[in-house]
Amino acid sequence: MTATRTHLRGLLGLLAVVAACWGTLLIAVPASTGDPVLVAVSPADGEIVESPDEVRLTFDRPVSAGLATVRMTVPAGQQVVEGRPYPVSDDPNTFAVRMPRTRYAGTYSVAWSVPSSTLEPITGTSAFQVYAPTEAAAVPQIPADRDPAVVAIHDAFRAAATAAFARGTGVAFVLGAVWPAGVVHPPARRPITYAWWALVVATFGSIVSFGGYTARLPLAEAYDPVVVSAAFGSDVGAVLLARLLVLVPITVALVQLLTGTPARSAVQRWLRSGVVVGAAAALAATWGLARPAGPDGPSALVVTADIALLLAVAVCTGGPVLLWVLVRTAGDSVLRVALPRLARVMPVGGVSLLAVALLTTAGWRLVALLVLAVLAVATGFAGGWWARRRRGTRGRDVSGRARLRRLAAVGAVGVAVALLAAAVPATAPTQLAQPGGLQQGGVVER
Structure with a gap:
């Protein structure tokens, strides 16, 4: 009876984490203010x-x-x-x-x-x-193009935030699913911690650089305190601040996950991995909600698609990163436990990313995501190959481990390149903002 109660309390605690993340998101994200007239x-x-x-x-x-x-x-x-x-x-x-x-x-x-x-x-x-009317000598010119330096800085912060989310979420999910005891293994915990800090810094950077980006200001004016303050008060700024607020319950859960007792059964493993997905989904929703999408804001379908894509990318990122960490820092006894599970998880993640990417993306980003999906499946196959090679044998397999390490290194580098390529924001065609005449009744050109 005591074990049942403990299990029930643990389950309720995990569900409370997910509820806290989604509740924070729903409270913190403001309604769209629409376009001014x-x-x-x-x-x-x-x-x-x-x-x-x-x-x-x-x-x-x-x-x-x-x-x-x-x-x-x-x-x-x-x-x-x-x-x-x-x-x-x-x-x-x-x-x-x-x-x-x-x-x-x-x-x-x-x-x-x-x-x-x-x-x-x-x-x-x-x-x-x-005093007196005269002919207008000239019409003022509003900058039509964004400053390339301002765009580069803002896009770099956005890409870094996406990459940090994918890496942190992916490693946390895969670690919980294939090797729960790894929460006490510092090299396995390090990618999660680094990703958390990178996400916080990149999100703040995205807000700070948003004002000059959206107002199309030159670099010299883009970081004026008035512009930065306005960015924090904008609709997009509010969503990015909501992302940081959602990180609060996620941080509490991560601390408990990384300092608590590792999962001891398959049910506990998948429950904790499910909580990672549920909490990360609330965080991923901020990407869709921050997307420029017209006066009514993004639709529920668009936000859902963004969540599915980001979670699939995270899983496909976490597997190769964790494999690279394990082959460098863990012994054969750990690999015997973790790699067979990794071999089952990663092909599912790769196929899921393939399906979602084909439905939601196009162009070079689709190519990058397809490469990421292939690398995820290959990671699973590499783990399965090593597990079958070591089945029923004793002693060290120096040549097999060296080959696995080379494969893991290639996969980790490939994932990093594909992830960064997929995370770089697409650049929409520039629409000129040359001022037009103000018509009676307050109608303006858009």
């Missing part, structure tokens, strides 16, 4: 004014001033930038930009841009006259 400009388009201190733009919903871009031309045709836009304290739907300190009579043209839910710019123009 301009409703007013002050001074208004075509208005004749004396000498305003600022130009205000008002939208139908809150807009982050830190992610907006405003450019202005003076009557002589010169383009001026008087600092970053700033929020108006008494109206969250309005931001403003200062007028030049020296003002001349004539027409001032203003072009503005704010990011949409797909991260493409929503743009518009307006013109007003100071």
Whole structure:
């Protein structure tokens, strides 16, 4: 009876971990705010004014001033930038930009841009006259392309976060499934710990670099504190912060897993591996939820597909990494236990990744994922080959172990290359953000 109660308490504890991860995700992820629509400009388009201190733009919903871009031309045709836009304290739907300190009579043209839910710019123009109307000498230009350096930095953080998730989750799952006693083996624990830190750092880096990326700012302006602060307050920033919050219950569970008593039965092994999958699925959902997907946000089908793909990639990554660790640091007695199980797990992971990848990806990313699936299956075959070679024999098999070590090294390197290739974000075709005329009624070009 005592053993039954202990088993039941353990099961409830594992289920509580999964529930805590999903509960944190559902609470922390905000609803999509949709795309803003301009409703007013002050001074208004075509208005004749004396000498305003600022130009205000008002939208139908809150807009982050830190992610907006405003450019202005003076009557002589010169383009001026008087600092970053700033929020108006008494109206969250309005931001403003200062007028030049020296003002001349004539027409001032203003072009503005704010990011949409797909991260493409929503743009518009307006013109007003100071003291007397004149012909507009020039139309302000909004940057249409992202700074390559800003893109490279942001994409590097995103790729690092994806790779860290796959490595940490994969090793934790495979370790629990094939060799539970490995939780007390430091070389087997190290990839999980390193992946955890890498995921935290890369996620913070993704948020910090998101502002300049989505606002299409040059590198010199991309990390302005106002821009970085706005990135944390954006929809994407909120989802990435939710990822860090989901890591809190996952971290507690990992500490218990790595410091507790190893699983002693097949049921316990698979229960703990199942908890790894369930908790990691909540973490993986943040990738789909952070995807630019229009005013209504990503659909449940898209998020589910992202979860399935990331989990399959994780399993296929964890197997080769763990095999490489074991052949370098564990004895034959460990390999006799772990490799037959690895031989059963990895082909299933490879086939699963193959199926999901064919349904959800295309192009060079599909090629990278197919390579990863093949390497996962090959890892299982290598483990099975060594287990059959050693069945019924005693003593050391120096040549067989050396061959297995070479195969494991090739697999680990191949997995690293394929994973990084698959993790690099796809670059969407650039859509020019040249400002168009502001129509009456607040309709703007998108």
